[in-house]
Amino acid sequence: MKVSIALAAALGLTMAVNGRIVPRGAESPKEVLQDFLKLELVGARLLTGQSTTSQFFVSPQPSFSPNLIFIVSDDFDLTELPSEKETAKISVFFHDYYGTLDKKMRFAPAPTTGPRGGIVKKGITSDYTLVPTKRLTQNNPADKESADRSEWKIVKPQAGPTVDMRAAKEYLKELRDRTTDPTIKNNANNSLDRLSKLDGSPRR
Numbered sequence: 001m002k003v004s005i006a007l008a009a010a011l012g013l014t015m016a017v018n019g020r021i022v023p024r025g026a027e028s029p030k031e032v033l034q035d036f037l038k039l040e041l042v043g044a045r046l047l048t049g050q051s052t053t054s055q056f057f058v059s060p061q062p063s064f065s066p067n068l069i070f071i072v073s074d075d076f077d078l079t080e081l082p083s084e085k086e087t088a089k090i091s092v093f094f095h096d097y098y099g100t101l102d103k104k105m106r107f108a109p110a111p112t113t114g115p116r117g118g119i120v121k122k123g124i125t126s127d128y129t130l131v132p133t134k135r136l137t138q139n140n141p142a143d144k145e146s147a148d149r150s151e152w153k154i155v156k157p158q159a160g161p162t163v164d165m166r167a168a169k170e171y172l173k174e175l176r177d178r179t180t181d182p183t184i185k186n187n188a189n190n191s192l193d194r195l196s197k198l199d200g201s202p203r204r
Helices: 005-011 029-041 044-048 144-148 165-178 182-199
Strands: 014-017 020-023 068-072 076-081 088-094 097-102 107-109 124-134 150-154
Touching: 029 044, 029 076, 029 088, 029 124, 029 150, 044 165, 068 165, 097 165, 097 182, 107 182, 165 182
Parallel strands: none
Antiparallel strands: 014 020, 068 097, 076 088, 088 124, 097 107, 124 150
């Protein structure tokens, strides 16, 4: 798959060590999550596969075909929540929530009212749990100081990828141009039209 300029720039936040992608210099759970989200939002998991971000998680993440893709703004705030010892819980508030894409590339806009008719506030919240894990020695196995240090990792990913508008449109174009299924191709074109109207950009 093509790698966008935004994704290439985000990958610059990480470094490859023995074929692995690891966070670059992030020490606190907030920093680790922030680096992960910068990759997630530009479509790292969606456009290049789980392996790109697997080192951010406690357990290796298998390849997946998401049931839903959440489309949000790339503007977000992190808030640490009360948590048990040796655990960090962080709430992420994305300032804008546009909607979802399903497996057939159909776009569903974010709801404007709740189950009881209340107005849904702008944005969406997603919570993450991180725990410290033993750091893998990368260059010198005899470096006890490095081996004894721990690094924070995410317990598990959210139900579906969370991407910004640009990444969602790139994914739709990629699927549209690659698929031989006329229904998915048509759905992708319709979704691109709807997303372009939301952000005011022309569809290509």
